[in-house]
Amino acid sequence: MIVVLKHGTSPDRQEQLIHWLKNLGLQIHVSKGESYTVLGLVGDTSRVDMDLVGSLDIVDAVKRVSEPFKCCNRKFHPEDTVVEVGDVKIGGGHFAMIAGPCSVESEEQIVAVAKAVKASGADLLRGGAFKPRTSPYDFAGLKAEGLELLKIARAETGLPFVTELMNIMDLDLFEDVDVIQVGARNMQNFDLLRELGKVDKPILLKRGLANTLKELLMSAEYIMASGNEQVMLCERGIRTFSDYTRNTLDLSAVPMLRELSHLPIIVDPSHATGIARLVPPMALAATAAGADGLIIEVHNDPIHALCDGAQSLRPEEYDKLAAKVRSIRGVVA
Amino acid sequence: MIVVLKHGTSPDRQEQLIHWLKNLGLQIHVSKGESYTVLGLVGDTSRVDMDLVGSLDIVDAVKRVSEPFKCCNRKFHPEDTVVEVGDVKIGGGHFAMIAGPCSVESEEQIVAVAKAVKASGADLLRGGAFKPRTSPYDFAGLKAEGLELLKIARAETGLPFVTELMNIMDLDLFEDVDVIQVGARNMQNFDLLRELGKVDKPILLKRGLANTLKELLMSAEYIMASGNEQVMLCERGIRTFSDYTRNTLDLSAVPMLRELSHLPIIVDPSHATGIARLVPPMALAATAAGADGLIIEVHNDPIHALCDGAQSLRPEEYDKLAAKVRSIRGVVA
Amino acid sequence: MIVVLKHGTSPDRQEQLIHWLKNLGLQIHVSKGESYTVLGLVGDTSRVDMDLVGSLDIVDAVKRVSEPFKCCNRKFHPEDTVVEVGDVKIGGGHFAMIAGPCSVESEEQIVAVAKAVKASGADLLRGGAFKPRTSPYDFAGLKAEGLELLKIARAETGLPFVTELMNIMDLDLFEDVDVIQVGARNMQNFDLLRELGKVDKPILLKRGLANTLKELLMSAEYIMASGNEQVMLCERGIRTFSDYTRNTLDLSAVPMLRELSHLPIIVDPSHATGIARLVPPMALAATAAGADGLIIEVHNDPIHALCDGAQSLRPEEYDKLAAKVRSIRGVVA
């Protein structure tokens, strides 16, 4: 970490700052130039609050040189992490197709969708049992019953499944779940992350709507520092001033996260756009950008397709998309 | 709710949509114009997913006419809510000064700051015991011990206090807390909100970094719909492309929330800017914009002031600011 | 356009609004429901200021049903526009590779790069002669001399070229330019757009950093309404809170613009990311998302490559990328 002092800082103030930094266990290298003085901080600078140091009146600039994340940092772990879910591998050249309905609604629905996406080559099933909803008056999922229906669909198809956990207190119910999803709104629910670090299951960690890549990696760090290294990062759109799409899918996050971290990177084009007809082009784009997998909403029920199907692909649409995704993989992998 | 169908929608598709909407328990008024058809939806439209209807290929536009929030809506509750904390009243013309350190660090510190801000006329003490931190390696607060120190400061000064709860499982520890704060990162931790709806204590609900005013009000709705009507809304800055300040304090939220809701509105200029010297002007601006209170970081410890004091005011700075705030209140109240 | 009146609006105020709207030459259909009244506006509503109507105290909501853009609207022009530059076609299934240095620096440089990108299959050369710079102290391009060097490169390679015009007063200098680029900062320089509507040359219109898709299309409309229908839209990244990349490339703009408009859509991954090593994945992603072309920075000068090459690809990198782009086109076209 580099701290640049303002021109004209008194030796007293400078000493006071150095003294305080040394008390944090750091070594300080002072480099005095003609027009400014630079302090180089050596040691574990992860505990130094950059914003606070930067706001001191004697400080012109602060720059962190080493990233504050370690466990998920590619510098310290150059090899790609490969997450394994049963026989399915994700990352390190292994690409995963995750598909299924937004919410689990009934046994018929989830089994039918599971069979359909399996037939199209999906590797994992997705389906929400506990649903975060902006309004307290909206349907919040079938909860425990939804988890049971997912297990039935798994038994029928052999597909492992991923589903969202919103509350630490529900953790017992997730014992037989294959992959636990942390939703965008919980990306910085730090107590939840810490508990998931004690679980022996892969975690699909979704990026929050207004979170930077560094913050996403720091949240992965929470899980990993608590002992669980099976983390997958998921880009699902950020909030911008966008007028036609619900969110803005940030695909440059894919190669950038690849460079910063060894964890697998999944893209969710369904939530990012909120519009079914934009899902195929964005799924192909994510694949071309180098994602390790896609999580896509697919719905099968013709009666309710009018509404729930609106942001979901129909199985036949998904089937066509899956074939194109494989072709793109053939080019970029 | 208004649904505008695209020109040329087939009668079949139109009937299918109307049928589906009626199944949600709504009455539908069809208004056929020359170039488009408008469906007026009457009944409880809070369960209709606007995004989903809007994404149908036969739909040109969807517009919610009535707001989806009810308990916190001024339309149904024209009088200002006055939240009472002991003898302190907030809202409905009552202005509250809330002040104290970011984190509780020691008995000496919290008692000294409490005495100082009380002498400057503060109504409530603030202080973090459970601290959300982006990094798992950062200091996360004194936790239960911090709460005990806050009680000591309260006993010494008579100031009730507000402190953040991050995790439902800690709720028992908060029994003797005066006001519970929900932090920005937990604004959409819906299970937490629902539990706080069962608590008989005022809640200070902070707006998330990328949350709209409607989302903030829907989160207040979660608490109120579960039975707790003592909610205060808190603007603390939103995330933008801003280059010099940490966040952008959105003061137009103050008069806009005042119009939409009857709940008291508090402004936090310390977290919004992250820079102590910007706190006084933004505190005065918030007061002039019509806020019902301010929550401001004040730190008293000369030894650690170097760092922790960086975004906090010193007691003497706070004292000067408090006097100016009172003068501004004299103009706008 | 739909205007929803608030419940309880007095007949007088309603009549006053209807009267005013009729004076704008519109027909008004009144649809009175139990809880609200809807006015349907028929006629040329493009002159009605939505924001203003929406801010009236008797109005609950305003919704534009028909888009305010006409010339560039796919509804009125279902066939893809194909822009022709010499023998090169762009749009309607024709894909264009545009490549070259950020700035024209010298004859050797621009000719060498032109030859290199032509060898890799590029269709057009790019190169800046007039450069918009945030700082008045930065190099602002070779100006007229730069245009001459571009013509030399064209003569040597046969590649037509695209270059930016910043100022109407320079228009005479651009007589022998093949495609005129409007930069992101000038997207709403309306007088410039209007003048370019009188020019008989294709225009490459870049999206502004904080402009919506509707605003981009309205700017295209300025050019087209003035008589020039050869407009290409260019997505080059929007400004967000992004921490690692300069801007956020909004690839969902590609399929969304495709749906809204018949104009060709070009993507610029170089300016969007600002980092050369992110250009290939984002170029492939843009191709997979369905773009009609790519504009990519390529630099050839080994001596200055240290700096100017930083966000530019080297010719050999571009060559590899171009081959992969063609493979992706094989999948999605």
Next chain:
Amino acid sequence: MIVVLKHGTSPDRQEQLIHWLKNLGLQIHVSKGESYTVLGLVGDTSRVDMDLVGSLDIVDAVKRVSEPFKCCNRKFHPEDTVVEVGDVKIGGGHFAMIAGPCSVESEEQIVAVAKAVKASGADLLRGGAFKPRTSPYDFAGLKAEGLELLKIARAETGLPFVTELMNIMDLDLFEDVDVIQVGARNMQNFDLLRELGKVDKPILLKRGLANTLKELLMSAEYIMASGNEQVMLCERGIRTFSDYTRNTLDLSAVPMLRELSHLPIIVDPSHATGIARLVPPMALAATAAGADGLIIEVHNDPIHALCDGAQSLRPEEYDKLAAKVRSIRGVVA
């Protein structure tokens, strides 16, 4: 400027970079630490492109220590600039009220509004003659005729006026204008800025919707570096994800710009919110935050007030507001 090299950078690559930087006329101080090497650049670093250096693979971080703006920088000009318009002074403790209609519509209108705002104590009149419009089909102002009407209003009331210039080619028409406004969309129309640097009139420079404070100051620098030091900065709202207001008024820009620059700072609450009833609270807030003046839309025509009045205050509302603004000034000045 500080450049931090990555650990393990080869001496060759380091030398190559140093050589290149020296060629830009800079002195380089090398400070070699155990885990990284820091280059300190001394000299005129304004020509070094930070983004480019930062994207080199051997560079870990780049940090500009001195601001790239000079003329408008408070460091080199500690005293507040006072802009003079006739007898009116703005900045350095002098506060200016600027008021008038969005567009000049007729002699009666502009004279009536001018008289009304003068009676309420306004110092300058505002009124648009050349209007930037998103749509080519919208009313774009009375142009030259509008300027004549503004001069009549000035003759009748003695109020100097400010009006927007969109196009360098119209400059001759502005000879008898008191203050020239550069609109938000033209903030980075660099050729326009440079020309205004040759004019002997105060310039009101509005911040662009997505421009940082540094970019605003760099645009002021364009004008000042060309010779015109009478520049006023104007905050008028930035584009965010905001759901109820058109833009987000960034009032923390006021104290931050005050610290960075000596130029007067004006706030426009009318365009920032787009809603007349939010203008008074935000005008008071801007005053409390320390602005040097306010530019507010006021409209007087009862017949058209239905529409054009929607975001404008009526004279009697402006009169009440002006009195409160003076009271707030009494507190903060």
